[in-house]
Amino acid sequence: MSANSSYAAAGVDTAAGDLAVELMKEAVAATHGPNVLGGVGGFAGLFDLSFAKQFERPLLATSTDGVGTKIAIAQALDKHDTIGQDLVGMVVDDIVVVGAKPLFMTDYIACGKVVPERIAAIVTGIARACAETGTALVGGETAEHPGLMGADDYDVAGAAVGVVEASLALGAEKVRDGDAVVAIASSGLHSNGFSLVRHILSGAGIGYTDASAELGTSWGEALLEPTRLYSGQLVELLAGEHGGAVHALSHVTGGGIAANLARVLPRGSYAEVDRATWSPAPVFRVLNDLAGTTLESTEGTWNLGIGFFAVVDAASVAGVVSALDALGLPAWQTGTVRFGTPPAGGGAWEQGAKGVDGGAVRLVGGYAG
Template identity: 45%
Template sequence: MGSNEQRHVSYADAGVDVDEGARAVEAIKDAVRSTTRPEVIGGLGGFGSCFSMAGFKDMEDPVLVSGTDGVGTKLAIARLLGRHDTVGQDLVAMCVDDVVPVGAEPLFFLDYVAVGKLKAEQMAQIVAGIAEGCRRAGCALVGGEMAEHPGVMDPADYDLAGFVVGVVDRPKMLGPDKVRPGDVILGLPSSGIHSNGYSLVRKVLIEGKTPRELERPLDELGGESLADAVMRPTTIYAGALVRALKAGAPIRAMAHITGGGITENLNRALPPSVDAVVDRGGAAGCSWDACRAPSWDVPPIIDCCVRAARLTPDEAYKTFNMGVGMSLVVAPQDVRAVRSALAAEGLPSFVMGECVPGSGAVTYR
């Protein structure tokens, strides 16, 4: 070939497999359809996703609430273990449970998946997890993007990002302005680490271990393997909470316990003049009869990581959810009603503290 002669270079030669992309789209169609809502207009294939707002006409002042997030370094463990079927649920959880604290109902969700080398089967597993998360949250998966980045990402690498839009009627919005001293703080149990703190998890529990070692049952985890414990999907609270709110559950504020743990998330549900006092020993000493409950359980995998990292209690409560995935602030007289409404939706709850006059901080006793 002469030096001036040009060689034909296809998109596939550059590392992008258009045919595999088409197979991936075909593989996810049924999963996407399973999440549809009546407001969804059209389906996959359009340049933009359409969603009818006709149902909002009965609201006094409809407010759109949006959220976006990713899964973070938990994906590195998923790649190590070859488990890709639950990280999609993690992605949805991190987004929808960020919009529900103001009382918003998640309406529709979009995802962005960046991969080094597109594999239709792997993509189908990821999107199936996203669809499962959307079904649990009650929102529609209306679109997304699969982007192949050869030469920029390693072939086995991928990253996820999600975006959700919800709606709430402004007069019914929840938030710190409704919280008062004397209010009770309820906790909803987490399923485990959820999707935060994984840089530390990898450092103290995962690094240096083979997938086979990670799959071995451990006594300290009640016979569960590290692989199962760290990959357990994030609990999605939004769907059940929205149904409880629609049924009239009188919740004043909520806090999604994510990165920063209880310490740096519960304070986001507080006004500047109120502190949250969290009882690390449980609520058995509560003065209000309706609130009596045993202390909540910290999942063994969190306890295992806290001990391996030798975290102090203050560090632990600022790093992990410590068994609390969502916190609710409720008036004392409404505790029984709220807990009953949550139980009817399959959400167990426990008392974790109370609100007192203060400066908007979270303290412990």
């Protein structure tokens, strides 16, 4: 018995892996500009960083993440062409938070069995989203884990690198008293809180192929709505006439609304986010109705319609909001940053998060209908 046939007997099909690479090569290559050296399939991706000589003090930014249990819905529906966009959103959109332009990304897919068409669909989705955000997909790995994962099981993860001039880096240190908090709309649930989503649907006896009259589609289709991508537009905003007015950005992912904004505010500051400034999408309302809970009770789990925050100079709010709208990112002012002791009463404050001793944030008022 040859080594290859022995490996096949153990459940690993290297030929299927090679076919998957062939099926995805064109999509991956489409993300490569002149800075990418070599093609698909090397042991390591090479990226020419010569342009960074133009920077006075270039800072590299890096991020890594996965998609979480949203993958279970893609697997249940056997629909895998959008989960890659979710991955790029989770990874690349963290890069722009510090003001960095994303440069390149790598991905990792672990599965029980390599189904070439399925792997290719996942990676093609990743490549398509990378192209939309101006990010080169320079490498990746697909690992087959028979016996550890089921034949139809897989998980995805990725890492990305970006660059920013040190003097242009965004963060809490640039936030000033009176700065406006601008909310930027999400496309839906994005990729957080799906363990709760799945728990709610299971408890209600609802399947992913079941139709929802309130949502006008099947539950699975509504839940697989891809994560909105922000990097390309935000990089353009930062490079434009209103870029200097942006002091901090926050990506609303795990931890919810208040915690993610608190992470980018300086200690000693606070902000109240006014719920009356937006109306959460139907998917959030229907899920809460099924669970018998309130929108307010899920603010620490779901984004409820806000995918990003921008903290901007108060005098430039109208210009920034107009620029974001023109870039296809609906935006609105939802609060103001103040320095000093947060006022008592009116609900609990969220103080920093994820190990960051940042500002204090709370949501106030009621949601728009």
